[in-house]
Amino acid sequence: MTAGTPVELRRARPLLGTLVEVTACGNGESELTTAVNGAFAVIARVHRLMSFHEPHSDVRRINRLAHRVAVRVHPWTWKVLKTAQHLACSTAGAFDISVGGELVRLGYLPSRAPVALDRNACWRDVHLLQGWRVRFTRRLLVDLGGIAKGFAVDRAVDCLRARGARAGLVNAGGDLRGFGPVPWRIHVRHPGQPGTLIPIAEIASGALATSAGYFARRIRRGKAITPVVDGVRRKATNATFSASVAAPNCTLADALTKLVLLRGPRALGLVRRLGGRGLILSSSPCRSELAGAV
Amino acid sequence: MDILNKWLLMPAAVIAAPACAYATQYLTVEQAQQAIFPGAEFVPAFVTINDAQRKEIERRTGVSVRARDQRVWRVTSGGFFIVDEVVGKHEFITYATGLNSDGSVRRIEIMDYRESYGYEIRNEAWRRQFVGRRDGDPLRFDVDIRNIGGATLSCRHITDGVKRLLALYDVALK
Numbered sequence: 001m002t003a004g005t006p007v008e009l010r011r012a013r014p015l016l017g018t019l020v021e022v023t024a025c026g027n028g029e030s031e032l033t034t035a036v037n038g039a040f041a042v043i044a045r046v047h048r049l050m051s052f053h054e055p056h057s058d059v060r061r062i063n064r065l066a067h068r069v070a071v072r073v074h075p076w077t078w079k080v081l082k083t084a085q086h087l088a089c090s091t092a093g094a095f096d097i098s099v100g101g102e103l104v105r106l107g108y109l110p111s112r113a114p115v116a117l118d119r120n121a122c123w124r125d126v127h128l129l130q131g132w133r134v135r136f137t138r139r140l141l142v143d144l145g146g147i148a149k150g151f152a153v154d155r156a157v158d159c160l161r162a163r164g165a166r167a168g169l170v171n172a173g174g175d176l177r178g179f180g181p182v183p184w185r186i187h188v189r190h191p192g193q194p195g196t197l198i199p200i201a202e203i204a205s206g207a208l209a210t211s212a213g214y215f216a217r218r219i220r221r222g223k224a225i226t227p228v229v230d231g232v233r234r235k236a237t238n239a240t241f242s243a244s245v246a247a248p249n250c251t252l253a254d255a256l257t258k259l260v261l262l263r264g265p266r267a268l269g270l271v272r273r274l275g276g277r278g279l280i281l282s283s284s285p286c287r288s289e290l291a292g293a294v
Numbered sequence: 295m296d297i298l299n300k301w302l303l304m305p306a307a308v309i310a311a312p313a314c315a316y317a318t319q320y321l322t323v324e325q326a327q328q329a330i331f332p333g334a335e336f337v338p339a340f341v342t343i344n345d346a347q348r349k350e351i352e353r354r355t356g357v358s359v360r361a362r363d364q365r366v367w368r369v370t371s372g373g374f375f376i377v378d379e380v381v382g383k384h385e386f387i388t389y390a391t392g393l394n395s396d397g398s399v400r401r402i403e404i405m406d407y408r409e410s411y412g413y414e415i416r417n418e419a420w421r422r423q424f425v426g427r428r429d430g431d432p433l434r435f436d437v438d439i440r441n442i443g444g445a446t447l448s449c450r451h452i453t454d455g456v457k458r459l460l461a462l463y464d465v466a467l468k
Contacts, residue, residue, distance in 0.1 A: 011329075012320050012404035014389075014449035019404065033329075171441060178441075185302070186441050195384065195411025197316065197442060199302045279301060 009036050015043050016149050018173030022156065024165040025180065035163035039156035039170060046152035049077050050144045052100065052109050062134045063100065063141045070133040078132045080144055080151050080251070087147075087255050088123035088231065090274055094267075095259050096123045096231020100141025106220065106236055108227040109143060117141065123231060146228065149175045150209055150254025157250075170250075177207035177250040191242040192283035200244060200279065207250035211257035212242030230262045237262050240283040247276035316442070317408045321390070327367070327375055330392035330401045336367040336375055341466050351461040357454045364462060373400060374467055376459055380451040385409045391456055397463045402456060 009032045012021045022039045024032050051057045058077040065071050073081075084097045101117040103109040118125075121140035129135055153170045157177050160168040167180020178184040183202040190196040191212050201208055213226030225236040243260035247253035256276045260267045264280070271278040321329060327336050341364045343351070348359045365377040372395035379388050386408040392400035 010318075010320055012318075012407065013402055014404070014452045017449060019407070019449055019452075169441060174442065176441065184441055189442065193411070195409070201301050277301075 007032055009033065011036050011040070013040055015040070016047050016152060016172050018149075020152075020173070021169075021171045022160070023169040023171075024160050025167040026165045028164075031164050035160050035165045035168075038159045038163055039168075042155045042159045043152045043170075043172065046076065046148060046155060049074050050080065050148040050151075052141075052143050052145065059142055059144055062136070066134050067136040067139040070129055070135040072131065072133050075132050076151070076155070078128060078134070080148055081126065081134060081142075082128055083151075083251055084144070084147050084255065085123060085126060085128065087252075087259075087274070091231075091259050091270065093123060093231045094262050095146070095255055096229075097142050097144060097146070098123050098126060098140045099229035099231060099234065100143035102229045102234055102236070103143055103145075103227060104141065106225060106227070106229075107218070108216075109141075109145075115139065146258045147251060147255045149173065150207070150250035150252070153177050153207065153250040153254075174211075175207070175209040175250055175254045176203075177253075178203045179205045188242060188244055188281065190283075191240060191281050198281070200281075201246060203246065206246060206248050207253040208244060208246045209250060209253035209257045210242055210244040211254075211261050213237075213239060213261075226261070228258050228261050239264070242281045242283075244279045244281070245271055245276045246279075252276060316410070317406070319406050321403055321405045323377060323390070323405070326377070326390035326403050326405050329403055330375060330390060331369050331371065331373065335370040337370065339366045339368045339374075339467075340364065341366050341462070343462070343466055347465045350465050351458060354461045354464075355454070355457045357458045359458060364459075364466075366467065374463065376462075377405070378455050378459060380455040382451045384411060385451070387452060389452060389455070391459050393459075393463055393467075397460070397468065399456065399460070402452070404452075 006025065006027060007029050008023065008025045010023045012019050020043055022036050024036050026032050048054055049058045052059055054060060058073040062071045062073065087095045098121055100109060104111045117140055118138035121138035125136050125138040125140055126142065127135045127137065149172045153172050153175055154177060156170040157168065157179060161179065167182065169176060169178040169184050183204045185199055186201045186203055186208055187197040188200050188210050190198055216227050217224050224238050226239065228237045230237060239261045243257045245253045245256040245260060247256065253276060256271050256274060260271060260278050260280060268278040343362050351359050367375040369375055374393040376391045378391065387404060388406035390403045390405055394400045
């Protein structure tokens, strides 16, 4: 194989309900093309497994059946569920994947045939059994929207590395992870003026995820809400700030941004104990931007 | 810690920048063709749809058809390659769709992404500035900005666009 000159490939495709961008650097364009295509294929696979909408996804299947029988899922889905349950436990239930019913009620997720959900259901009713099986003890709807994107980014980064990229960055709608010798400079949107980009961090090897309501905010009964639901209060947050979390992997970073969005600066200590670093940007254009970094 | 070199914290005065524009070009037409159909040859088969076809596409998809002219290439090894554009409130996206010979989607690649605030992105004259030219852009694009953390706009417009192209295939290409 010929040693080519250093090349950078940058591609974007619509996946996971957002634009996913994959950047890879290395020697040899054909090798990099294979790596980048592989990364997109992995993300598409995560999407097919964990989408709330896809008719044959694991999430759709467990939501339909797991309250009656144990449902076998793909090991990746099981792993994401496991991480989600661990975080639910560590955050005393604030981060909760069983809030799908609330998201349907708020109009953020589509409702199909009306089902009688158990209003008392929570993350404790999701049981992960041996053999990659899942069982619910109450009728509920799981939504992995707060964590699966980060998982997809992690698997895509694994793929880029395995296929010889020297450096790379995968960005799924603001949940990103980079690797390589040169740090990646990351900009985030100003939560009060989403068109203004602020350079907030340099990531050498690790993940940075950001959540904010600026494009997803809706008015419901006169109040602004965003599609992040508190597992304890079972209510959507109306946070106007943006939450960024740096962590070793994007699954964790993605999930922890939801915790910060729900609980604000008080959550930053817990974020740190769980292995991340949180930053909050206030939406006020005049005030100091930094509301808290730990 | 090694995962994060540093938070970059800028004074508020620097952050309060005026309305800005952000653009990335991923692929030219030729690059997108080779990315989706490697090694294939492409024969231009540009289509101009008539009123009846437009209405039929809109009826089937519920998506309004903005342009009558559609940049379509027939792939010699089978299938079609289509370059299309979608416009949102703040974004203007050019993308390529490869269709297999049975009309199923082979792949979608974003070719060009432009995001703008403070400019009239829906304005025809504003958008025409970009068609077929790269030089002399009157807008200031921040070339330094490469990686945006923080939610991107949703890809709903692209999803609608692809729906429209699949109907175009049924109505005018098949």
